[in-house]
Amino acid sequence: MAAEDTALVQHCLEGRPEGMRLLIERFQSDVFGLCFRLLHHRQDAEDVAQEVFVRVFRSLHRWDGARPLKPWIMGITVNRCRTMMGKRVRRPEYVDYLHDKPARDERDDSRELQAELRLAIAQLRPDYQTVFVMFHLQNEPYDVIATAIDRPVGTVKTWLHRARHEVLDCLKRRGMVPDDFVTAVKTADRKD
Amino acid sequence: MVNLPEHCKRAREALDRRLDGEIPGDPPDVASHRLTCGACRADESAALRMVLGLNTFAPEVLPADFAERVLAMACVAPAAPSRLTRWWLPSLALAASVMIAVFVIRDQTTDRYKPEVATVPVKIESAARPAPLAESIAEAGEAVAVLSRKTVINAPEVKLPSFSLPTEGPLDRLEPAVASLQNMGNGAVLSISPLTNSVRRAADLVWTELASDTDAEPKVN
Numbered sequence: 001m002a003a004e005d006t007a008l009v010q011h012c013l014e015g016r017p018e019g020m021r022l023l024i025e026r027f028q029s030d031v032f033g034l035c036f037r038l039l040h041h042r043q044d045a046e047d048v049a050q051e052v053f054v055r056v057f058r059s060l061h062r063w064d065g066a067r068p069l070k071p072w073i074m075g076i077t078v079n080r081c082r083t084m085m086g087k088r089v090r091r092p093e094y095v096d097y098l099h100d101k102p103a104r105d106e107r108d109d110s111r112e113l114q115a116e117l118r119l120a121i122a123q124l125r126p127d128y129q130t131v132f133v134m135f136h137l138q139n140e141p142y143d144v145i146a147t148a149i150d151r152p153v154g155t156v157k158t159w160l161h162r163a164r165h166e167v168l169d170c171l172k173r174r175g176m177v178p179d180d181f182v183t184a185v186k187t188a189d190r191k192d
Numbered sequence: 193m194v195n196l197p198e199h200c201k202r203a204r205e206a207l208d209r210r211l212d213g214e215i216p217g218d219p220p221d222v223a224s225h226r227l228t229c230g231a232c233r234a235d236e237s238a239a240l241r242m243v244l245g246l247n248t249f250a251p252e253v254l255p256a257d258f259a260e261r262v263l264a265m266a267c268v269a270p271a272a273p274s275r276l277t278r279w280w281l282p283s284l285a286l287a288a289s290v291m292i293a294v295f296v297i298r299d300q301t302t303d304r305y306k307p308e309v310a311t312v313p314v315k316i317e318s319a320a321r322p323a324p325l326a327e328s329i330a331e332a333g334e335a336v337a338v339l340s341r342k343t344v345i346n347a348p349e350v351k352l353p354s355f356s357l358p359t360e361g362p363l364d365r366l367e368p369a370v371a372s373l374q375n376m377g378n379g380a381v382l383s384i385s386p387l388t389n390s391v392r393r394a395a396d397l398v399w400t401e402l403a404s405d406t407d408a409e410p411k412v413n
Contacts, residue, residue, distance in 0.1 A: 017263060024259040029251065036252045046255070053262040113245040136246050161208050168238040177238045 005069040009060055024053055027070065030138060031077050037133040038081040040122060048084050052077050071147030074140070078130055078148050085126060113176060120170035128163035135160055199225045203232040207239055325402060 008026075011019025031052050035045035055076055063072055121129060130149060134140040146153045171177055196204065199222075206222045209215045218226060226232045255261075 020263055020266065021259050024262050028254055028258055032254050032258070033252055042252070045252070046258070049254075049258070050262050050265055054266050057266045110245070110248045113241065114248055117242065117245045117249075137249055157212075160212075164208070164211060164239075164242075167242060168235065171238050171242060172234060177234065177241050 002065075002068060006065050009063060009065070009069065012057060012060055020057065023056070027073050028053075030070070030140075031073065034074065034077050034134065034138055035081055037121075037137050038078075038130060039084055040118070044084060048080050049077075052080050055080070067147075068144075071144045074134070074144060074148035075150065081130075082126065116171060116174055116176050117167070120167040123170065124163050124166055128159050128166070131156055131159045132163040132167065136164075200229060200232055203229065204235060207235055211239055211243070 008019060008023055012023055028049065032045060032049040035048045035052070036042065039045050039048065052073070056073055059076075063069065121132060124132060127149070131145055134145045134148065135142075140148075142153045142156050146156045149156070151159075203218070203222050203225055206215070206218050210217065217223070226236060
């Protein structure tokens, strides 16, 4: 992978459009996905993702070829998202769907659960939120997260555990966990 | 942080490890504890619910022209100057230094325009020589006594207290204190010494003002 990364970066540094396009296509889902999960706003996420790639191309000459490319790009993504979140502090919040309460449907409450999860994640402090989203929604391993946020793996684990407990507490508090849920799931598994 | 019982703490750790993907399920002792502990069972339920909920988050689809837009932006955006393209920086610095040097030399050698300031004759009226402090106090005392005799019928004779300037200087009075400071530790001396010096200077000034003959001309600012 490292050799592949180096060749790709070399193409980009030489200004070859096909190399640049390849780099974008390889990382666009991860970059945009993280932006969207952290910013909760599609247009902002698109803008920030574009900005991330422009910055990546500008700074490619500073990339350390001995290290994998993905964590480096994800680090730039996290930083750009933080900057955007900082700008939003001065703006009124317009992420309205976080406060939506979909009608409760006894048979299928997955939409309600999603909304509650979004709300719980949005209430986490920014560091915890980044770690939680990268691990649980982007499926990034610890080392990629650690490089991206520039913290040791131990810190990432601690933050992830705390973030997770806050989310679980929030779900319990808001009545999203029926008492017999585990039993019901286990029984359903046995029937399958 | 809530102090959990040992079994619950182990159950929570096991749940974290399961969610991290490190172990597939609870170890036997934790599993048996979870059967009897409502709080730990609720933790497991919440975790399972969370994982199911997170799995329903569909990946966000990017617009088809995203790569094109980024490429267009990347080509328009000015590239960061690389080390190779920064060759002109030393030249710029050199040019700037030469220009500064030329201006400085020119400034020193040429006759600059000096605006003339009109001289305005100012006559300073010298104030009357102030009376010595002791005389002023005595005069004020007499004036108070005269006034009191005028306002109070058969007022008794007011005897003014005699006033005289101290014969020994405040510096002499300070000397024992300074000497006692010398016997204290270095820390105390170093911390109090600046204060003492200030007091000495202030006292010296006051004493000079009081004791000096007032022949000096009044100062004009």
